[in-house]
Amino acid sequence: MNNRLLIALPLAAVLSLPAVAQTTSSSQPAATSTENATGKAPLAPPSREGFWGRINPFARKNYVKRQTEPIRDRVNELDELTSANSKSIKDTDDRAQAGIKLASDKANEADQHAIDAGNKATAAQQSAQQVTTRVQTVENVVSNIDQYKASNETEIRFRPGQTVLSKNAKDAIDQMATAVKGQRGYIFEVQGFSSGKGQAAIASSQKMAESVVRYLVLTHDIPVYRIYLVGMGNAPTPDETAKTKHISGGRVEISLLKNDLEQLASTSTGDQAQQPK
8 A cells, every 4th residue: 555655646746747837837928929021920839738738649640730730831921921032032133133234235325426426526527627628728729710820831933934833843732732631720822923024923923823723722622712822923032141032934932821720629529539428
Protein backbone atom coordinates (compact mmCIF):
# COMPACT_ATOMS: atom_id res chain seq x y z
CA MET A 1 0.00 0.00 0.00
CA ASN A 2 2.79 2.38 0.88
CA ASN A 3 4.58 1.47 -2.34
CA ARG A 4 1.56 2.38 -4.48
CA LEU A 5 1.22 5.67 -2.70
CA LEU A 6 4.82 6.51 -3.43
CA ILE A 7 4.33 5.83 -7.16
CA ALA A 8 1.03 7.74 -7.42
CA LEU A 9 2.32 10.97 -5.90
CA PRO A 10 5.05 11.65 -8.48
CA LEU A 11 2.70 10.71 -11.31
CA ALA A 12 0.07 13.16 -10.05
CA ALA A 13 2.67 15.89 -9.83
CA VAL A 14 3.72 15.32 -13.45
CA LEU A 15 0.14 15.35 -14.69
CA SER A 16 -0.62 18.57 -12.82
CA LEU A 17 2.15 20.59 -14.48
CA PRO A 18 0.29 21.22 -17.81
CA ALA A 19 -2.79 22.40 -15.96
CA VAL A 20 -0.72 24.83 -13.86
CA ALA A 21 0.97 26.10 -17.02
CA GLN A 22 -2.39 26.58 -18.76
CA THR A 23 -3.73 28.50 -15.77
CA THR A 24 -0.67 30.71 -15.74
CA SER A 25 -0.92 31.39 -19.48
CA SER A 26 -4.61 32.22 -19.36
CA SER A 27 -4.05 34.60 -16.42
CA GLN A 28 -1.60 36.77 -18.45
CA PRO A 29 -3.15 39.72 -20.38
CA ALA A 30 -3.45 39.31 -24.18
CA ALA A 31 -0.84 41.15 -26.27
CA THR A 32 -1.93 44.10 -28.41
CA SER A 33 -2.34 43.05 -32.07
CA THR A 34 -0.19 44.91 -34.62
CA GLU A 35 -0.42 45.01 -38.35
CA ASN A 36 2.15 43.18 -40.46
CA ALA A 37 3.10 43.02 -44.15
CA THR A 38 -0.05 41.07 -45.04
CA GLY A 39 -2.33 43.60 -43.38
CA LYS A 40 -3.68 40.97 -41.00
CA ALA A 41 -3.28 40.52 -37.24
CA PRO A 42 -0.57 38.13 -36.03
CA LEU A 43 -1.53 34.53 -35.32
CA ALA A 44 -2.83 34.15 -31.76
CA PRO A 45 -1.91 31.12 -29.66
CA PRO A 46 -4.71 28.56 -29.33
CA SER A 47 -7.10 29.40 -26.52
CA ARG A 48 -7.20 25.83 -25.30
CA GLU A 49 -4.20 23.61 -25.01
CA GLY A 50 -6.02 20.46 -24.13
CA PHE A 51 -5.10 18.00 -21.50
CA TRP A 52 -1.57 17.44 -22.86
CA GLY A 53 -0.74 21.14 -23.43
CA ARG A 54 1.04 22.18 -26.63
CA ILE A 55 2.76 18.84 -26.99
CA ASN A 56 0.28 16.08 -27.65
CA PRO A 57 2.00 12.76 -28.05
CA PHE A 58 -1.23 11.26 -29.36
CA ALA A 59 -2.04 14.01 -32.00
CA ARG A 60 -3.55 12.71 -35.22
CA LYS A 61 -2.91 13.87 -38.81
CA ASN A 62 -6.13 15.89 -39.02
CA TYR A 63 -5.33 17.62 -35.76
CA VAL A 64 -1.87 18.56 -37.02
CA LYS A 65 -3.40 19.76 -40.29
CA ARG A 66 -5.84 22.02 -38.48
CA GLN A 67 -3.09 23.46 -36.35
CA THR A 68 -0.71 24.15 -39.26
CA GLU A 69 -3.29 25.33 -41.81
CA PRO A 70 -3.32 29.01 -40.60
CA ILE A 71 0.47 29.06 -40.72
CA ARG A 72 0.50 27.64 -44.25
CA ASP A 73 -2.04 30.24 -45.37
CA ARG A 74 0.08 33.05 -43.94
CA VAL A 75 3.18 31.63 -45.65
CA ASN A 76 1.34 31.52 -48.97
CA GLU A 77 0.19 35.12 -48.50
CA LEU A 78 3.74 36.17 -47.78
CA ASP A 79 4.93 34.41 -50.94
CA GLU A 80 2.27 36.19 -52.98
CA LEU A 81 3.14 39.52 -51.38
CA THR A 82 6.84 38.95 -52.05
CA SER A 83 6.10 38.06 -55.68
CA ALA A 84 3.92 41.15 -56.08
CA ASN A 85 6.65 43.35 -54.57
CA SER A 86 9.25 41.81 -56.87
CA LYS A 87 7.04 42.41 -59.89
CA SER A 88 6.39 45.99 -58.81
CA ILE A 89 10.13 46.58 -58.34
CA LYS A 90 10.83 45.07 -61.77
CA ASP A 91 8.12 47.22 -63.39
CA THR A 92 9.53 50.32 -61.71
CA ASP A 93 13.03 49.44 -62.87
CA ASP A 94 11.81 48.84 -66.44
CA ARG A 95 10.03 52.19 -66.48
CA ALA A 96 13.13 53.89 -65.10
CA GLN A 97 15.33 52.26 -67.76
CA ALA A 98 12.85 53.24 -70.47
CA GLY A 99 12.84 56.82 -69.18
CA ILE A 100 16.64 56.92 -69.13
CA LYS A 101 16.80 55.56 -72.70
CA LEU A 102 14.20 58.06 -73.89
CA ALA A 103 16.11 60.92 -72.27
CA SER A 104 19.36 59.69 -73.84
CA ASP A 105 17.73 59.45 -77.28
CA LYS A 106 16.32 62.95 -76.90
CA ALA A 107 19.74 64.26 -75.87
CA ASN A 108 21.39 62.59 -78.89
CA GLU A 109 18.72 64.01 -81.16
CA ALA A 110 19.25 67.46 -79.70
CA ASP A 111 23.01 67.12 -80.23
CA GLN A 112 22.43 66.13 -83.86
CA HIS A 113 20.14 69.11 -84.38
CA ALA A 114 22.78 71.36 -82.86
CA ILE A 115 25.43 69.93 -85.21
CA ASP A 116 23.14 70.40 -88.22
CA ALA A 117 22.39 73.96 -87.15
CA GLY A 118 26.11 74.67 -86.81
CA ASN A 119 26.80 73.25 -90.28
CA LYS A 120 23.98 75.32 -91.77
CA ALA A 121 25.29 78.42 -90.03
CA THR A 122 28.77 77.77 -91.42
CA ALA A 123 27.36 77.24 -94.92
CA ALA A 124 25.30 80.43 -94.62
CA GLN A 125 28.38 82.37 -93.53
CA GLN A 126 30.36 81.02 -96.48
CA SER A 127 27.54 81.91 -98.86
CA ALA A 128 27.39 85.41 -97.40
CA GLN A 129 31.12 85.82 -97.88
CA GLN A 130 30.84 84.63 -101.48
CA VAL A 131 27.97 87.05 -102.12
CA THR A 132 29.96 89.90 -100.58
CA THR A 133 32.98 89.08 -102.71
CA ARG A 134 30.88 88.88 -105.85
CA VAL A 135 29.11 92.15 -105.07
CA GLN A 136 32.46 93.85 -104.70
CA THR A 137 33.59 92.34 -108.00
CA VAL A 138 30.42 93.52 -109.72
CA GLU A 139 30.85 97.01 -108.30
CA ASN A 140 34.41 97.14 -109.60
CA VAL A 141 33.32 95.90 -113.03
CA VAL A 142 30.44 98.36 -113.25
CA SER A 143 32.66 101.23 -112.22
CA ASN A 144 35.20 100.21 -114.87
CA ILE A 145 32.74 99.01 -117.51
CA ASP A 146 33.92 101.57 -120.01
CA GLN A 147 37.58 101.16 -119.15
CA TYR A 148 39.26 99.00 -121.79
CA LYS A 149 42.86 97.93 -121.44
CA ALA A 150 45.15 96.96 -124.30
CA SER A 151 45.66 93.21 -124.30
CA ASN A 152 47.38 92.57 -127.64
CA GLU A 153 48.54 94.64 -130.59
CA THR A 154 49.79 93.94 -134.08
CA GLU A 155 50.66 95.97 -137.18
CA ILE A 156 49.99 95.07 -140.81
CA ARG A 157 52.00 96.69 -143.57
CA PHE A 158 50.67 97.52 -147.04
CA ARG A 159 52.54 98.51 -150.15
CA PRO A 160 51.64 101.87 -151.74
CA GLY A 161 48.21 101.62 -153.35
CA GLN A 162 47.62 98.06 -151.96
CA THR A 163 44.50 97.21 -149.88
CA VAL A 164 44.52 93.38 -150.13
CA LEU A 165 45.71 91.38 -147.13
CA SER A 166 48.83 89.30 -147.56
CA LYS A 167 49.29 85.81 -146.09
CA ASN A 168 51.44 87.16 -143.26
CA ALA A 169 48.75 89.73 -142.49
CA LYS A 170 46.06 87.07 -142.35
CA ASP A 171 48.18 84.88 -140.07
CA ALA A 172 48.64 87.78 -137.66
CA ILE A 173 44.90 88.52 -137.66
CA ASP A 174 44.07 84.82 -137.16
CA GLN A 175 46.29 84.68 -134.09
CA MET A 176 44.53 87.63 -132.47
CA ALA A 177 40.98 86.54 -133.37
CA THR A 178 41.48 82.97 -132.15
CA ALA A 179 42.51 84.22 -128.71
CA VAL A 180 39.11 85.87 -128.08
CA LYS A 181 36.86 83.11 -129.40
CA GLY A 182 33.97 82.53 -126.94
CA GLN A 183 34.97 85.49 -124.76
CA ARG A 184 33.16 88.68 -123.83
CA GLY A 185 34.11 92.18 -122.86
CA TYR A 186 36.50 92.95 -125.72
CA ILE A 187 36.69 95.17 -128.79
CA PHE A 188 39.05 95.44 -131.75
CA GLU A 189 40.39 98.86 -132.51
CA VAL A 190 41.44 99.05 -136.17
CA GLN A 191 43.29 102.21 -137.27
CA GLY A 192 44.43 102.73 -140.86
CA PHE A 193 47.32 104.98 -141.82
CA SER A 194 48.26 105.94 -145.40
CA SER A 195 50.81 108.12 -147.16
CA GLY A 196 49.62 111.06 -149.12
CA LYS A 197 47.72 114.16 -148.18
CA GLY A 198 44.23 115.25 -147.36
CA GLN A 199 41.11 113.28 -148.18
CA ALA A 200 42.95 110.89 -150.49
CA ALA A 201 45.14 109.66 -147.64
CA ILE A 202 42.12 109.32 -145.37
CA ALA A 203 40.16 107.34 -147.98
CA SER A 204 43.14 105.06 -148.64
CA SER A 205 43.65 104.39 -144.92
CA GLN A 206 39.91 103.73 -144.57
CA LYS A 207 40.00 101.06 -147.28
CA MET A 208 42.98 99.26 -145.72
CA ALA A 209 41.25 99.25 -142.32
CA GLU A 210 38.00 98.00 -143.88
CA SER A 211 39.82 95.01 -145.42
CA VAL A 212 40.95 94.00 -141.94
CA VAL A 213 37.45 94.44 -140.51
CA ARG A 214 35.95 92.42 -143.37
CA TYR A 215 38.36 89.54 -142.68
CA LEU A 216 37.55 89.55 -138.96
CA VAL A 217 33.79 89.46 -139.58
CA LEU A 218 33.67 86.95 -142.43
CA THR A 219 36.41 84.58 -141.38
CA HIS A 220 36.23 84.65 -137.57
CA ASP A 221 32.59 85.71 -136.96
CA ILE A 222 33.61 88.70 -134.90
CA PRO A 223 30.49 90.86 -134.30
CA VAL A 224 30.65 94.23 -136.00
CA TYR A 225 29.72 96.02 -132.78
CA ARG A 226 32.96 94.73 -131.27
CA ILE A 227 35.07 96.47 -133.90
CA TYR A 228 35.98 100.16 -133.84
CA LEU A 229 37.34 101.39 -137.18
CA VAL A 230 38.93 104.70 -138.04
CA GLY A 231 40.93 105.93 -141.01
CA MET A 232 43.70 108.20 -139.81
CA GLY A 233 45.11 109.21 -143.22
CA ASN A 234 48.67 110.48 -143.03
CA ALA A 235 48.57 111.31 -139.34
CA PRO A 236 52.05 111.44 -137.80
CA THR A 237 53.04 108.72 -135.29
CA PRO A 238 55.80 108.79 -132.67
CA ASP A 239 58.74 106.47 -133.18
CA GLU A 240 60.96 104.93 -130.54
CA THR A 241 62.84 108.24 -130.04
CA ALA A 242 59.54 110.09 -129.48
CA LYS A 243 60.11 112.07 -132.68
CA THR A 244 57.22 112.32 -135.12
CA LYS A 245 57.55 111.10 -138.69
CA HIS A 246 55.33 110.46 -141.70
CA ILE A 247 55.07 106.92 -143.06
CA SER A 248 55.44 105.78 -146.65
CA GLY A 249 53.00 103.28 -148.10
CA GLY A 250 50.23 102.15 -145.69
CA ARG A 251 49.72 100.22 -142.52
CA VAL A 252 46.91 99.13 -140.16
CA GLU A 253 47.29 98.92 -136.40
CA ILE A 254 45.04 96.33 -134.71
CA SER A 255 44.62 96.58 -130.94
CA LEU A 256 42.68 94.08 -128.80
CA LEU A 257 41.11 95.90 -125.84
CA LYS A 258 39.43 94.19 -122.89
CA ASN A 259 37.44 95.23 -119.83
CA ASP A 260 36.55 93.27 -116.66
CA LEU A 261 33.36 91.57 -117.95
CA GLU A 262 35.24 88.38 -118.74
CA GLN A 263 36.69 88.40 -115.22
CA LEU A 264 33.16 88.73 -113.81
CA ALA A 265 31.93 85.81 -115.93
CA SER A 266 34.79 83.59 -114.76
CA THR A 267 34.15 84.59 -111.13
CA SER A 268 30.45 83.73 -111.47
CA THR A 269 31.30 80.33 -112.94
CA GLY A 270 33.72 79.65 -110.09
CA ASP A 271 31.12 80.57 -107.47
CA GLN A 272 28.57 78.19 -108.99
CA ALA A 273 31.11 75.38 -109.01
CA GLN A 274 31.92 75.96 -105.34
CA GLN A 275 28.30 75.95 -104.20
CA PRO A 276 27.34 72.72 -102.34
CA LYS A 277 24.93 70.45 -104.18
